Amino acid sequence: MHTDSPPRVLVTKIGLDGHDRGSRVVATALRDAGMEVIYTPPWQDIAAVVGLAQDEDVDVIGISSLATDHLLVPKLMQALKDTGLGHIRVVVGGIVPDQDEQDLLSAGVSHVFHPGCSLQKITEEVMRLAHAAREQAPSII
Amino acid sequence: MATHNLKKSTPSETGSNAKQRWQEEYRQQIGKDKQAFNRSGIPIKPLYDAEDWDGSGHNYTLGYPGQIPMTRGIYPTMHRGRTWSQRQLIGFGVPEDYNKRVHELIKSGVTAISLIPCNSVYRGYDADCVPSELLGTCGVVLNTVDDMETCFDQVDIAQLSTAQNDPSPFTLLALLLAIAKRRGVPWTQVSGTSNQSDYISHYVANHMFFRLALPGARRVLVDHIAFTLDHVPSWNPLSVVGQHMQQAGATPAEAMAFTLSTAIQYARDCIERGLDQERFFPRFTFFFDISISMFEEIAKFRAGRRIWASIVREKFGVENPKAWRFKFHAQTSGVDLTRQQPLNNITRVTAQAIAGILGGLQSLHTDAYDEVLSVPTEDAARIAVNTQNILREEAHLTDVIDPLGGSYYIEALTDQMEEKIRTLIDKIESAGGMYQAVQDGLVQTMIGESALRFQQQIESGEQTLVGVNAYQNEVDEKTTPILERPDPAHMAAYLESLERYKRNRDQDRVRKALDNLARAANSKDENVYANVVDAALAEATHGEIVACLRDEFGDGDPLIVP
Numbered sequence: 247m248h249t250d251s252p253p254r255v256l257v258t259k260i261g262l263d264g265h266d267r268g269s270r271v272v273a274t275a276l277r278d279a280g281m282e283v284i285y286t287p288p289w290q291d292i293a294a295v296v297g298l299a300q301d302e303d304v305d306v307i308g309i310s311s312l313a314t315d316h317l318l319v320p321k322l323m324q325a326l327k328d329t330g331l332g333h334i335r336v337v338v339g340g341i342v343p344d345q346d347e348q349d350l351l352s353a354g355v356s357h358v359f360h361p362g363c364s365l366q367k368i369t370e371e372v373m374r375l376a377h378a379a380r381e382q383a384p385s386i387i
Numbered sequence: 388m389a390t391h392n393l394k395k396s397t398p399s400e401t402g403s404n405a406k407q408r409w410q411e412e413y414r415q416q417i418g419k420d421k422q423a424f425n426r427s428g429i430p431i432k433p434l435y436d437a438e439d440w441d442g443s444g445h446n447y448t449l450g451y452p453g454q455i456p457m458t459r460g461i462y463p464t465m466h467r468g469r470t471w472s473q474r475q476l477i478g479f480g481v482p483e484d485y486n487k488r489v490h491e492l493i494k495s496g497v498t499a500i501s502l503i504p505c506n507s508v509y510r511g512y513d514a515d516c517v518p519s520e521l522l523g524t525c526g527v528v529l530n531t532v533d534d535m536e537t538c539f540d541q542v543d544i545a546q547l548s549t550a551q552n553d554p555s556p557f558t559l560l561a562l563l564l565a566i567a568k569r570r571g572v573p574w575t576q577v578s579g580t581s582n583q584s585d586y587i588s589h590y591v592a593n594h595m596f597f598r599l600a601l602p603g604a605r606r607v608l609v610d611h612i613a614f615t616l617d618h619v620p621s622w623n624p625l626s627v628v629g630q631h632m633q634q635a636g637a638t639p640a641e642a643m644a645f646t647l648s649t650a651i652q653y654a655r656d657c658i659e660r661g662l663d664q665e666r667f668f669p670r671f672t673f674f675f676d677i678s679i680s681m682f683e684e685i686a687k688f689r690a691g692r693r694i695w696a697s698i699v700r701e702k703f704g705v706e707n708p709k710a711w712r713f714k715f716h717a718q719t720s721g722v723d724l725t726r727q728q729p730l731n732n733i734t735r736v737t738a739q740a741i742a743g744i745l746g747g748l749q750s751l752h753t754d755a756y757d758e759v760l761s762v763p764t765e766d767a768a769r770i771a772v773n774t775q776n777i778l779r780e781e782a783h784l785t786d787v788i789d790p791l792g793g794s795y796y797i798e799a800l801t802d803q804m805e806e807k808i809r810t811l812i813d814k815i816e817s818a819g820g821m822y823q824a825v826q827d828g829l830v831q832t833m834i835g836e837s838a839l840r841f842q843q844q845i846e847s848g849e850q851t852l853v854g855v856n857a858y859q860n861e862v863d864e865k866t867t868p869i870l871e872r873p874d875p876a877h878m879a880a881y882l883e884s885l886e887r888y889k890r891n892r893d894q895d896r897v898r899k900a901l902d903n904l905a906r907a908a909n910s911k912d913e914n915v916y917a918n919v920v921d922a923a924l925a926e927a928t929h930g931e932i933v934a935c936l937r938d939e940f941g942d943g944d945p946l947i948v949p
Binding site: 261262263264265266267270271274285286287288289313314315317318321341343344360361362364365366 | 506507509510517518520521524525593594595596597634635636722724725726727759760761762835838839842846852854855856944945947948
C-alpha cells in the first residue's frame with residue numbers, strides 16, 4: 247500500500263433492477279468499518295462505473311444484483327481491464343445462481359457474496375481485497 | 388365419595404390468587420427471562436389475560452365481520468363464502484411464452500392472472516434500448532399492442548381479471564384497452580388492477596418502477612384514476628403498496644403506517660382534482676408483505692383494517708360502506724427466505740401464508756422456495772400454489788371467520804399495533820403528509836435504520852435464522868434449480884418483430900398521438916391518461932409513451948438515502 251489512507255470502495259448497481267436494501271446495508275457496514283464508501287443510485291451503465299472508479303481512485307467495486315443484472319458483470323471486468331484498472335477488485339453480492347457464479351469468477355470477479363453472508367465476513371473480505379488492490383495499483387509517481 | 392363429573396374439567400381457580408400463584412411459579416421456573424420484542428418494537432409478555440384486553444366491551448373494538456370497526460373482516464362471509472384469489476406472478480421470455488403459461492393456468496381453474504413484464508419494461512424502455520442479456524430474464528418483454536395481443540391470444544379478456552404490474556404512466560392497461568377495442572370487447576367488461584400504481588412506494592423503496600419525476604407521477608396517477616372511473620369502471624386503478632417498504636426494511640407497523648399515509652395522500656389528491664370520494668374510495672386496494680413474525684402480521688392486518696375504515700368514514704366522511712373495506716392482496720416475504728438449505732423456505736412460506744390468511748386477506752401470492760436462488764422455476768412455483776391449496780382445503784383455515792378474534796394476545800397486540808401505526812401516521816402528517824415526507828427523505832431514513840437494526844439482530848444471533856446463524860449444516864447441501872433463461876433465438880426473433888412493428892406503422896398517426904400526449908402533459912384541462920390510451924391505440928410503443936412523458940415531466944430520479 248502506498249498510503250495509509252482508508253480503503254476506497256464503490257458500492258453500486260448496474261443494469262435495470264432497483265432493489266437496494268442490500269447495497270445500502272452493506273455500504274453502511276463498510277463505512278462503519280472505517281472505509282471510504284462511494285455510493286450511487288441504481289442503473290449505472292458500465293462506462294459510468296468505470297469512470298467513477300477511476301475518478302474516485304477506488305480499490306474495490308461492489309456490485310449488488312438481485313434480478314439478473316450480474317449477467318453484465320463480465321462486460322464490466324473487460325471494460326476495467328481495457329481502461330488499465332485491472333488492479334481494482336470486484337465483488338458481487340445478491341442473488342447469483344450457482345451456474346452463473348463460475349462464469350463471474352472466470353471473468354475475474356474476486357468474490358460472490360450470497361444471501362445470509364454476514365456483514366462481518368463481507369467487511370473482512372473487502373478490506374483484504376482493498377489491500378491487495380493497492381499493492382498492485384500502478385504507482386502515481 | 389365425591390362424584391366426578393367426567394364431562395366437565397375441573398373449574399379453574401379464580402381471582403387474583405390464581406394469577407399471583409402463576410406469576411410466582413413462572414418466575415421460579417423460567418430461569419433467566421429475556422424481554423422479547425416483536426419486529427415493530429412492541430414488548431411481548433409471556434402470557435396475556437383479561438388485564439391486557441377486556442373482552443366485555445368487545446363490540447366496541449371487534450364488532451362483526453363486514454361491520455364497523457371492521458376488525459374481523461370486510462365481508463360478512465369472509466373466507467367461508469369466498470376464499471382468496473390465487474394470484475401468482477407470472478412473466479418470462481417473449482409474449483408467446485407468456486401466452487403458453489396463461490393457458491396452462493386457465494386450464495388449472497385460475498380466473499385471475501398477474502402479468503409481470505421484463506425489467507426493461509419496468510424501467511420504461513423498449514426492448515431495443517437495453518442490454519440484450521437482460522431481456523426476458525425476470526418477466527415478459529412487452530412493448531406493443533401486438534405483443535399484448537400475443538400474450539392474451541385465445542384468451543377471453545372479458546372473463547379474466549388481470550393484475551397488470553404496471554407503474555405510471557400505465558401503458559400496459561392502455562395496450563390491454565387497445566386489444567379490447569380491436570376485439571370488440573367493451574371497456575366496461577375489462578376488469579383487474581393496476582398493481583403498481585403507487586409511485587410513492589416506488590420513490591421510497593422500489594426505485595426500478597419509478598419512471599417519472601414526482602410531480603408528473605402524481606398528475607398521471609390522478610388522471611388514471613379519473614379515466615378508469617369513467618371508462619373502465621370494473622378496473623381498480625389504485626393499489627397502495629406496503630410490500631415494497633417492508634421488503635426494503637420497514638417494520639410491519641411502519642409499513643402499515645406509511646401505506647395508510649400514502650392512501651390518505653392519494654385521496655386528498657383525488658379530491659383536489661374534483662373526483663367524487665363516494666366513487667373513488669371503493670376502488671382503492673392495498674398490497675402488503677407478510678413476514679414470518681406470525682402474530683404480529685395478523686395483528687398488523689386486523690389493525691390496518693380498523694384504521695382504514697375509521698379514516699375513510701370519520702376523517703373523510705365517506706358514506707358508501709363499500710369504501711370502508713380494506714381490500715388487500717398480500718405476498719409472502721422474500722427477504723425472510725434463505726439460500727442455505729433452501730427447502731426450508733417451503734416451511735417459511737407456509738407460516739407466512741397462514742398469517743396472511745388468518746389476517747383476512749383477499750388475494751395471496753406465495754413465494755417459490757427457490758426465489759432466493761434464481762427466478763422461480765416451474766416446479767417450485769407449483770409447490771407454492773399447492774401450499775395455498777393445502778392450507779385452504781386440508782388444514783381448514785377457512786372454516787371460521789377471524790378464528791383468533793377474542794384471543795387476549797391477538798386483541799391486545801392488535802390494539803398496540805393500532806396505537807403504534809396511528810402514532811407513525813401522525814408523524815407523517817406533522818411532516819406535511821406523505822408526499823412531503825418522502826421528498827424530504829424522512830421515510831427513507833426510517834426504513835434504512837430499521838433494515839440495519841434487523842440485520843444487526845441476525846448478526847448478533849438475537850434473531851435466529853435457521854441455516855444462517857443457527858442449525859447450519861457442515862456442508863451446505865444445495866438444491867440447485869435448473870436455470871430457466873429465455874431462448875436467445877426467440878429473443879432475437881422478438882427484436883426483429885419489434886423493429887418491423889415500428890417500421891410498418893402509420894408514422895404520422897404515431898407522431899400526432901405523441902404530440903397530443905406532450906400537449907396534454909402541459910395542460911391542466913386535459914386528462915394525460917386519456918392521451919396515453921390514445922397513443923397506444925395509435926400504435927405508439929410502451930417506450931415511446933414513457934419517453935414522451937419523461938421529456939415533459941422529467942426523469943424518475945428517486946432520492947437515494949445511503
